[in-house]
Amino acid sequence: MKIIYVISALQLTTSVASAQVILAGRVTDQKGQSLPGANVFLRGTYDGANTDSTGSFRFSTTRKDTATLQVSYIGYESFSKKVTLGSPNPIAIRLTEAANELNTVVITAGSFEASDERRMTMLKPMDIVTTAGANADITAAMNLLPGTQRVGEQTGLFVRGGSGEEAKVVIDGMIVQNPYFSSMPDVQSRGRFQPFMFKGTSFSTGGYSAQYGQALSSVLLLNTTDKTQNEGVSLSLNLANAGISYDHATEKSSVSATGYYGNLKPLFSLVRQNIDWTHVPEFAGSSLTYRLQPTKTGMFKFYGMYSDSRLGMNFVDPSNETGKTALQQHNRNFFTTSTYTDSWANGRWLLNSGLSYSYDTDATTFDTQDFGRSSARAQGRFVLTRLFGNNSLLFGTEAHAITIKNSVQGIQYALHDNYGAVFIESQTYLGRNLAVQAGIRGEYSSVLSRFNLAPRLSLAYKTGMFSQVSMAYGQFYQTPDYRYLYRNTSLDFERADHLILNYQIIKNKRTFRIETFYKNYAQLVREFTGQPFDANPYRFPIGTTNNTGNGYAQGFDVFWRDQKTIKGLDYWVTYSYVDSRRLFQQYTVQATPTFISNHNISLIMKRYFEKISTNMGLTYTVSSGRPYFNPNNEVFLADRTPIVNNLSFSASHIMSIKKNFVVLYASIDNILNTHNVFTYRYTPDAKTRYAVGPQSYRSFFVGGMIMLSKKAKVNVNEL
Template structure:
């Protein structure tokens, strides 16, 4: 067994460690308002332990098997002030709570309709603010979430700053629904989320919920692997100012300034943040220059709140998205020369590749080969308490984005720009050096709403959204050799995309008994999508597509006692093809929508010092869009519907409080991810066309069979140390299951240290140190490949994305 597998085996064994003490005391009680009315659904947690439960339909709760000792019980309920009681437990006791109605409408109302709670039968992870703050030293949100179950991240620049992405259960980001305060964030056409457009957004986030699988109904893009639900910072109770600065490897710097008025006596509150992040990146020339602003203001009354958010980001990122060819990674001189021999790169470019570092090579050398984008988000929320049990939430939003990426194309054909040859004297020039920009200018606006009502045994939520997207895609020439200013700003292609996305859903959580709950969730979603114009290859893109999807979900929740919970659910999701699926499709072969049947079964065991969760899932896809190697009439790769594919697996999570200061937590996912009856297509350069090969059942690309995380945490007197480790099994980079085209397994550890200081000069100061890739593992987290046959031999052109070796970030945060 090699070193990686030995370390992974240790991690797996740790997953099943349990320390369960003997205990026999019981705490019971009831949660009511000041008038004595029961508050079903109130959350009761035991501070400093893993214990937590939800009040029953008559407001009662129960904790069993507690040891003698000191306990802190914390009770919270939406619309009420939280309450806390300290108890020295020496015998079984009854502890009641009478909650006082909140003086303001809480911010949690904004996300309540699309989030799951303790009774919702879905697999989920809640990431709290203190966890986000502990890792927020400049890296993007995907890197902050990397230790959650079934979660795999990647970074183009190799350092976690700039273009980053993630997959959940092997599902790529354009199949994962993301919302901010219930507002859709996914791009309407690509379905993706570009975190680089929201620099340092983590500094304005209160918490994050990740639902794996289809999850509950939400707004925006289809959830085909997970949903990520972000809530922005809550209203502060008092005025504050905060300065946070960090620096680290690769000339990475982050500076953040935050100020807030706190909640005034008149009910108003205002907050602001400015951030700037710069980094050279691990990959050669992979520089980033990121700036952002976040403004929030609102009125918070007893029954009504009005909140406005404005946040904007500006990014310039040097392009590193081509990756490092495997022949460069492996120092294969002959393989690198094949790039020139087979006309993939010029000899000059190949010579440069040979002279470059094997892990940090970047194909691009033109000084302004950059991606540039500006994005502005405006959001307005109204929340009103219609009655004691009825809440209304309405949100309006508008997002404007515009930007381009600039490219230097040496010796490019003029015909690619719709231009005739340039005639200079007797010479006719058909190829020349070109600098071009490809632009995207888009607007996204609409409304979301939810109306919730609680009966004694039934919680109902009705919600929905209506959103409109308008996008302009076009390309312009910035410079052309031998042409002077003749073709400056020549527009060589232009197209538009217009999309209307609407949905409505009804959710019901029905308490059958104190232990048993039934969950039903029905969503109707419609899409009207129209594309007009020509693509950069002069293909006519004009087309129109309409969909109406019905997405039902049904689940059961069984809470045997405060230690044992079971759930089961069946959910259906439908997803429309994205823009590139349509624009790259072979003529006459329009891709169809995808459908997912998601079966989930979960169990959770909780005691004061230990918890264990197990979740089994089977995700059955119909007509999933995958890459097969097929190309369209102009040679672009296309995604094709495959009839049958699936993901099945088991997710295990656990934690142990070894002592008052020391705890361990971790998770592991074991999975199988398959396409049935897969056929691969490889370009035949000698005879034209493609060679088709039937491969039977193969593994879905980028779907590791094992992912695992381990976190050891020590906390005492303001000092915190955490050692986190992640194992990701090998991943195939296409759908052929070929060992020649895969990412190797890797095991990476990170060390996080912090120390909190309190003073009369400031409220608090935190000193951070984060050491990433502690043991200097060499690994790649993402890749692409193109295969072709010539001369009877199969060749490939590929790009791998190496991640940085040992590197660090250090910072100081001072709050006044």
């Protein structure tokens, strides 16, 4: 029996051995170089091996007929191939290098990324709150990037020859109807949103994606965070306001709630004002953010906010016999947006969808005359993306219902516009060195009863391991200012064509970027009043209008950032040049608009001192003079204001009180106390000129925040 058992065992071993099949081959890259350590295996089995120093592999399997061979290697695309088992020929496998921002070209023309999620980052979100002169305002931080113009007495982003109305703010794909606090005469208003709401910021200076429209010059894309970074209650107090917030997170959801009250009387009592305030700005508000991850890939976000503010002032008005006009303003603003994102089919399909509603009203009086206004916007958005390896195809649609109302000296104006858009866009990689993004956007406006098609094209070519060139071209349309449409709904879309060429190199924490551009404006609205030019910026258009306006903007930008040369010092320098002329609005001849400064320079320096847990920063900006209307000069808009320059300082100190995280901060604006002039205006008789300058010449600001949670942390590397 023992002999029979041994013989049977030998027969079984021989049978198993004879059923095994040997697989052998070699793994290389596209250039034929060996890839040692690659993982080679048969799908659905434990049969496999790692390649040796020559890239060769050899292993056995009991599988028969055919099987799927899979190969994986860090930094390369996964490989799979159906093979016939038992073939005596070795298997030759060539892997393709995986796409990443180091070895693959990235389209950058006309765009500045500010996101922690991408390596090719120009500014991180933390830069917005630690940059001197930005005052933790997103728009103010963008004004320190190349391509922007600093217009101190007006609100908005002024980009490459464009007015403030030509730039749009977008949150999670949804247009924000009123991204800034209500404007006041000759005072620049802050943005409504806090930087810490967002995980990333993308600032387009032109040539942007077909996904977005209704902006002749620029879009500022803000993406909200997926989860709260804090836990517990936080208290904040400064010279302007006091606030409280609560954050709580579970494994699949999080909620954040804030409330605040502000009154600028303490600040104004310490900082001399150039404005005659009759009611110091006073405001209160709250916000709620909820995030839920219902599935492994899905994410639902809801954000809602409400604010209420009041102010009163006597502003300089040369058209008034007293030289001043009283203004009273009461603003209420409500904004809510909800989005849902998901993916399926192993990430090959991506969904982005959202709904949003906003309402804003200003009860405004000039002396005793009512100039109240209100606006409401409801919108929906649906975008699908199909990934094909590194390539993608995106298509989507959006719809808006917009209602605008104005009261002007007892006359009521109202307008309703149903605006819709469809778009499709593809991104194709022709190897690792060339990328092409092509798209087209179609838009319809019910108030205009018109439709347009806007093509977009971007190219990028990698010139070296760390450098590349990019090009972008596109057509962009925008509905005219609704104040014109109250009286003339037969107007057409205004149009701008962009052409941008860009070169950049990013290496060893140093970034150099130069970009040149040309913008052609067409179909701009012109107003014919039959009267001499009226430089009053608060006037309501009363003349006949048409779309015969035109113009251009051209120039170049330079950006240099260095985080390496001097240990611990992060600095960047920007220079922008723009040459622009337009025939639009009341202009009788083509001229450089009053919001254009030909030269803008910024120097920003930041350093974190680890031993004292303090971040310090300096910002110096210079802007050349801007045109202003001088009724005594026969040449229209030929006069220029003086150069505007500003030196600002900021510091933030991190400490702990009973293990609770505390931040103290301080800033000084216009350290040199320069009496900057933004523009000049004249009395109706053209005999007296007066200067329009900042709200205060030199100012300072101090405050602090404490997080009543021992879980609060901060990454000092981001400061």
